[in-house]
Amino acid sequence: MDEPIKPILFPLINANEPEMTLASIEVQQGQLVQAGQVLAVVETTKTTAEIIAESAGYVFLNHLQAGVIVRAGEHFGYLSPEPNLDLQSLRVNQEISKIGAMEKPSMDVRLTEPARRLAEQLQIDLNLLPKGEWITEQRLRRWLEEEGLGIEMTISPSVDPAAVLIFGGGGHGKSLIELIRASGQHAIAGIIDDIKPLGSLILGVPVIGRSQDLPRFYQNGYRLMINAVGGIGDISQRVSVFERGRSAGFSFPTVIHPTAFVEGSAALGEGAQLFPHAYLGSDARLGFGVIINTGAIVSHDCEVGDYVNLSPGAILAGEVKVGEATLIGMGVTVNLRVKIGAHCRIGNGATIKQDVPDRTIVRAGTIWPP
Template sequence: LVYGGGGHGQVLLDLIRQAGRFHLVGVVDDRLPRGDYLLGVPVLGGGECLIEWRQKGVALAVNGVGGIGNPMAREGVFTQLEQAGFFFPTLVHPRALVEAAATLHPGVQVLAMAYVGPCVEVGFGSLLNVGAIASHHCRLGRVTNLSPGATLAGGVSLGDYTQIGMNATVNVNLNIGKHCLIGNGATVKADVPDGTRVRAGHIWPPLHTTSQTGGTHVSQESPTNSPA
């Protein structure tokens, strides 16, 4: 089953077809009419039908909710599926590259053109979107998200539920805390505390200069320490 028929769910339908390892039974989505078809795959109903299909012998389910800006929405789908008795396959697009020494935990999704380097560990339910890079010896926590084009240099650690925006870059051997949101195109040059939001296009840490009056001036908007 694929839970979620939005944009991310439809990307996964095509990925599953191209990978050729699993048989698609249907889509579960609370907003789509039962009996409709999505990219040729039947809509089985909403979340109320999960137990029914588990009892019919379907054991594997895929989380099709991307959770951009709200990783706990994606976490909630995993909880709902787990409570219904489902297990979570690891999905890797045929045109992604995952090195043999990497470790992918259940529920991980690696989309087309993404790269997972040697000795990288990708935590449960994490998503590497199109063209994302996790270089050697990175550690990604639970339900993390690398948006299209995001790049982690070697030895980067991401805390649980942290999201890295499109084309953002994180320098080598840095630690990004839990529940962080690194905006599109941002550049991270130092460790980031839990719950920090780095604004799109900005550099972390914020640049400071000394004014003529002797005070300290922040040369760009300072990220806020609030949950992402």
């Protein structure tokens, strides 16, 4: 192989998006490759592309770790006719090459179209963004995480006093988004979630902050928060969200789906959530933060303690009492005047005929007492 050493450059896949992710590296340092062999895969926000060896040779790489952000024109590595190559002696040029009609970014803020849409949605002050580089949607999300500025910039100058923040972007959060939209009681300002990327959308609602940002949201005028952590696996997680919201000053509105039915004599505690076709009977009492899920029935004179989660299709007969932080599974039937203690877990489809002590676990599909 008497060909000269050839640089391997990251390609310009999209003229509006010179930044990309090095998704995978398909070869090893110093490996002999053939013409047309795939060396690596890169991704933009819109597409993926393969980096192909133009000729046979030994490959020597500058980038040895997948997942990093790279730019079009940067050197990925070199193809050498010899198995030994001193990379330092090549004085690798890491500046962006002139590729096609691509312009070198000016000192102004320049955004790709997906990044611009995200910035507009989050009401970001563009003057705060990095200068002299193209800002992709992925780069913008990373910048929000690194700088912690997404919170302040997502606050609208005029806050709707009835707008709510939803804490939690999982399945229960999706159900609550649908419930709130159906009820028309509140506008949704955004989602607070400690895991999902800032700016990501859940049923069209953006993730705008983390739990540690709650005090700043309160300072900027938001007063209402809805707890979308169901706590099926661990009720303490749901309780913890309420505690964090309370410590920041938030109140928790009661939300009721239009198809749920609440008798006039029933009483609902703060933060209760009634989902489609739930029923709350005469003189029934719900504590703080109770969930009455889809199709569940709470009959007359029942007393349901704080943080109880009543799953879809569960039925409480009249005068049943349920202690705080108890989880009642789908399709559970509880007989007349039975008392279920605090911090219990009643498995799906169980039938409860007699009182259940505190912190008892009743297995799914069984009859209590055993």
